Amino acid sequence: xxxxxxxxxxxxxxxxxxxxxxxxxxxxxxxxxxxxxxxxxxxxxxxxxxxxxxxxxxxxxxxxxxxxxxxxxxxxxxxxxxxxxxxxxxxxxxxxxxxxxxxxxxxxxxxxxxxxxxxxxxxxxxxxxxxxxxxxxxxxxxxxxxxxxxxxxxxxxxxxxxxxxxxxxxxxxxxxxxxxxxxxxxxxxxxxxxxxxxxxxxxxxxxxxxxxxxxxxxxxxxxxxxxxxxxxxxxxxxxxxxxxxxxxxxxxxxxxxxxx
Numbered sequence: 001x002x003x004x005x006x007x008x009x010x011x012x013x014x015x016x017x018x019x020x021x022x023x024x025x026x027x028x029x030x031x032x033x034x035x036x037x038x039x040x041x042x043x044x045x046x047x048x049x050x051x052x053x054x055x056x057x058x059x060x061x062x063x064x065x066x067x068x069x070x071x072x073x074x075x076x077x078x079x080x081x082x083x084x085x086x087x088x089x090x091x092x093x094x095x096x097x098x099x100x101x102x103x104x105x106x107x108x109x110x111x112x113x114x115x116x117x118x119x120x121x122x123x124x125x126x127x128x129x130x131x132x133x134x135x136x137x138x139x140x141x142x143x144x145x146x147x148x149x150x151x152x153x154x155x156x157x158x159x160x161x162x163x164x165x166x167x168x169x170x171x172x173x174x175x176x177x178x179x180x181x182x183x184x185x186x187x188x189x190x191x192x193x194x195x196x197x198x199x200x201x202x203x204x205x206x207x208x209x210x211x212x213x214x215x216x217x218x219x220x221x222x223x224x225x226x227x228x229x230x231x232x233x234x235x236x237x238x239x240x241x242x243x244x245x246x247x248x249x250x251x252x253x254x255x256x257x258x259x260x
Contacts, residue, residue: 025059026058026059026060026063026224027058027059027060028058029057029058031058031059031060032056032057032058032059034059035053035056035059035062036053038059038062039053042134042135042136043136044136048067048068048071048138049065049066049067049068050066050067050068050069060224063135063139063223063224064139064140064222064223064224065138065139066140067138067140072251072252072253073253073254074216074217074253075253075254075255077255077258078187079188079258079259079260080216080255080257080258080259081144081145081192081238081255081256081257081258081259082142082144082145082216082217082252082253082254082255082256083131083144083250083251083252083253083254083256084131084141084142084143084144084194084220084229084231084252085131085133085137085138085140085141085142085229085252086133086137086138086249086250086251086252087131087132087133087137087228087229087249087250088131088132088134088247088248088249088250089129089130089131089244089245089246089247089248089249089250089256090103090130090131090132090228090246090247091103091129091130091246092127092128092129092130092240092244092246092256093127093128094125094126094127094128095110095123095124095125095126095127095128095232096124096125097124097125098124099111099120099121099123099124101128103130110123110124110232113195113230113232114181114193114232115153115155115181119151122191122234123193123232123233123234123235124235125235126232126233126234126235126237127232127233127237127238127240127257128230128231128232128233129230129231129240129256129257130228130229130230131228131229131230131231131250132227132228133223133227133228133229138252139222139223139224139227140219140221140222140252141196141219141220141221141222141223141229142217142218142219142220142252142253143184143194143209143214143215143216143217143218143220144192144194144216144231144256145184145186145187145192145214145216145259146186146187146214146215146216147184147185147186147187147192147213147214148184148185148212148213148214149182149183149184149211149212149213149214150183150184150185150191151181151182151183152180152181152182152183153180153181154178154179154180154181155178155179155181156177156178156179156198177197177198178197178198178205179195179196179197179198179205180195180196180205180207180221181193181194181195181196182194182195182196182214182220184214186237186259187259188237188259188260190233190234190236190237190238190259191233191234191237192231192232192233192234192237192238193230193231193232194229194231195229195230195231195232196221196223196227196229197227197228197229197230198223198227204223204224205221205222205223205224205227206221206222206224207220207221208220208221208222209221217252217253233257236260237259237260238257238258238259238260239257239258239260240256240257241255241256241257241258243255244256
């Protein structure tokens with residue numbers, strides 16, 4: 001009952017008109033006035049920002065803010081795979097032989113996530129990780145590992161919230177949301193998917209690296225609102241770091257796994 005009610009309320013409010021209204025406000029000069037309150041509400045560390053807060057002309061500009069140089073330490077180990085974002089690790093683990101992985105008690109399939117049974121089968125028995133960015137976080141996205149881009153495509157249209165309530169009660173929260181998928185060939189010759197999942201209302205995922213090569217730690221894009229990154233790894237390609245766990249907050253650059 002609770003799940004059906006939640007989904008009904010989200011469907012009523014998550015339409016094109018509401019998305020346009022919120023996006024329009026965030027990109028308007030009027031939104032600049034709410035930035036101080038936004039910073040206070042989310043307790044954002046402004047010492048990391050390379051300019052004065054008053055220099056942001058809109059709330060959207062603040063959402064996609066950059067950070068001071070060297071404010072994030074990038075793991076330099078040869079086999080290390082890093083978190084591509086500042087985020088909370090919602091969960092991580094094994095993908096089954098038939099392509100299923102579980103998030104907040106809900107089952108998802110690789111085939112829905114990747115939009116292809118053929119591609120999904122390449123990741124059966126692999127590993128997955130879900131990283132959630134709250135609206136307070138640094139919204140720029142970085143490369144988790146050195147890699148050659150082998151596939152890149154868009155799927156989905158609308159987006160359900162990707163917070164803990166959305167993951168628990170939403171309808172196809174991850175596999176049905178608007179998302180930009182990038183597959184990389186890693187240095188160990190195995191492949192991984194870097195899936196950028198759109199947030200409710202504002203389906204805006206911008207790429208800043210449109211080339212065919214990614215370098216670990218470099219910026220590759222940004223979200224215009226809080227969202228989620230899903231990492232998928234082929235069987236026998238990685239092992240997770242013993243330092244991580246569900247609910248742990250990680251900064252971009254922290255090691256979350258090692259290539260095998």
